[in-house]
Amino acid sequence: MLDVALNEIKRGTAEIIDEERIVKLLKAYYDEGKTYTVKAGFDPTAPDLHLGHTVLLQKLAIFQKYGGRIQFLIGNFTAAIGDPTGKSATRKVLTEEDIAKNITSYTTQAFKILDESKTEIVYNKEWLEKLGALGMLQLASNLTVARMLERDDFSKRYASQTPIAVSEFIYPLLQGYDSVHLQSDIEIGGTDQKFNLLMGRQLQKVYEIKKQQAVLMMPILEGLDGVQKMSKSLGNYIGVTDExxxxxxxxxxxxxxxxxxxxxxxxxxxxxxxxxxxxxxxxxxxxxxxxxxxxxxxxxxxxxxxxxxxxxxxxxxxxxxRSQIPTDVEEFSCEGEIWIAKALVDCKIESSTSQARRDIKQGAVRINQEKISEIDLQLSVGEYVLQVGKRKFAKLKVN
RNA sequence: GGUGGGAUAGUCAAGUGGCCAACGACGGCAGACUGUAAAUCUGCUCCCUAUGGGUUCAGAGGUUCGACUCCUCUUCCCACCA
Structure with missing residues (x-):
């Protein structure tokens, strides 16, 4: 039984630190029914979840099957700093309002996968705000700059002369402190989070909470291009709320x-x-x-x-x-005769008339399935199905 | 605080007075081939009803017939020194 659980937990992981601890926790669950906590942090910077996030969520759901109680941490404090992970530039700071809005849509999406009854949503603002300047300084004294620069993305940015804000150095410390406060037994995250995850372990030791979290890292899911990680800003994602x-x-x-x-x-x-x-x-x-x-x-x-x-x-x-026209095509209408390039822009399937001209020249534009080549074409009264390339469609009614 | 270097299109990166809407690479889009795969080949990639016009090279001024290129100031970044 324990083996089954462990296997399922280990599936697809990139790396596990302190696997023994996980085994012990599972054993305690089977023998004594003791539950344990699994922490996972989410930055409320993007309001929509995509499949990259669900890799983690699915893993959390598996922990829930085997005695894990999830600490679903919303980084509403740390979002104000911006995690440098995987970014080549300093992240924008969000307003309170944005964050609040993001959190709501975030959690409703997450509960499509997670068992709500075994999930505790926690906000790190609650304790980080109370930390104060002194607490922050004490926290910061745990880390040297040299150690910080070991972090891959920092050293890269440093080498390529990209700015690094001092506040970004603080980020991993705060994330680590979250684990201290929550006394997490396990933390899971992407491999790009390794530094931050280990920070949690280190700080738990420093603050003597008598346990050190095990760390489970999931690989980063590549986006549609197959090279870069799935992310909304790169536009290579499959959203949980996609049609x-x-x-x-x-x-x-x-x-x-x-x-x-x-x-x-x-x-x-x-x-x-x-x-x-x-x-x-x-x-x-x-x-x-x-x-x-x-x-x-x-x-x-x-x-x-x-x-x-x-x-x-x-x-x-x-x-x-069978190259037919899709069932649901957005419909537009306009008054009076219209120039084809303009029509394509109005129907939002071309970004500019210049782009439309180029595409027409290249034979990418079709009207009612017929390829057209005439740039100056005027559409007279009637209904048309406009198409650019293979996937952009629109219906236009000229009155 | 001082000294020097830098800021060019989505990204990287050429260009140091006219030949620049700006080389090249990546990305992206489209065409051919397909399985809307990969690979490959080709074209396109600031805007504008366009063999022409407009607006661009951090920002604001200036020099010049003419500036991305020279000068001044401003903003931001980097390095070294303190």
Whole structure:
């Protein structure tokens, strides 16, 4: 029983520090029914969760199955500083209002995956604000600048002459202090958080709370491009709140290599099942596209319904395999004859008339499925389906 | 506080008086090929009903027929010294 739990917990992890501690905690749970706390921090800087976040959330959900109580930490204090992780520039500071709004949408999305009854939402502002200047200084004395600069992103930025704000140095300390205050047993985060996660361990020792958190790191999920990490600002993400059609389409657009990553980190299939599928693809008995469709179905179903997922699949085939016009196309209307380039901009499928001209020249623009090449074309009264490239559609009614 | 270096399109990065809407790379978009995969090849990549016009090279002034390029001030960054 314990092995099953441990295996499930370890699945897909990048690194675990102090695995023994996790084993002990699990044992205490099975033998004495004792629960333990698992901390995970979330920055309320982006209001929408994407699949990258759900990698962590899914792992937390697994802990909930095996006696873990989740400390869902909202970094509403630290958001005012901005975590330097993975950023090449100092982050913008958010207003109170933004943060409050983000938190609400954040948690409702998170509870699509987490068991609310086993989750405690905590805000680090509560205790960090009370820390005071003295407390802050004491905290800061635990760390040397040299040690700080060991951090990969700091040293990179330093080397490339990118500014580093002193406040950014404080960030890992505060995150570590959160673990002291919460007396967390385990903290989980992405591999890019390693420094901060370890800081929690170190500070727990310094502040003598008689335990040091185990650390479990999940790999960073790559975005749709397969190279950079999934993030909203890079625009390579699949959002939890994406429409079923979009979600399905986005999953299907990832590369084959990336698909296996997604299987490992996002699918609920067992590793054995995945290995089987993989060898099936390798020996040619399974078509990779079919496999990817199944993955897309699974993921879409998780955030919508099975029915919607299948509809998305049908829609996808309709549009792409048979190049028909999608069912739901945004509709626009205008008064009087209109120039095609202007029409495309008005329908929001082109960013400027210059861009529209270029695309027309390149044969990327279609009207009612017919490719057009005439830049000066005027649309007279009637209804048209405008299309740019393979995926941008709009209906226009000229009155 | 002192000295020196720097700021160029989404990013990196050329350009040091006219040939600059600005080389190149990456990214992005589109076309061909496909499985809306990858790889590859090709074109495009500031705006404007356009063989032309407009606005750009941190910001504000100035020199000049002409400035991204020279001068002055301002803002921000970096390095060294204190």
């Amino acid at each position: 079923a059609n979009d979600m399905f389409g986005k999953v299907l657009s990832i590369s084959d290599a990336l698909m296996w990553r997604y299987f490992e980190l996002l699918s609920t299939k067992t590793l054995e099942e995945i290995a089987e599928i993989k060898s099936g693809v390798e020996n040619g008995s399974l078509h990779p596209k079919k496999v990817k469709e199944d993955l897309a179905l699974e993921i879409t179903t998780r955030f919508h319904t099975e029915e919607l997922a299948h509809e998305a699949k049908a829609e996808f085939e309709k549009v792409h395999a």
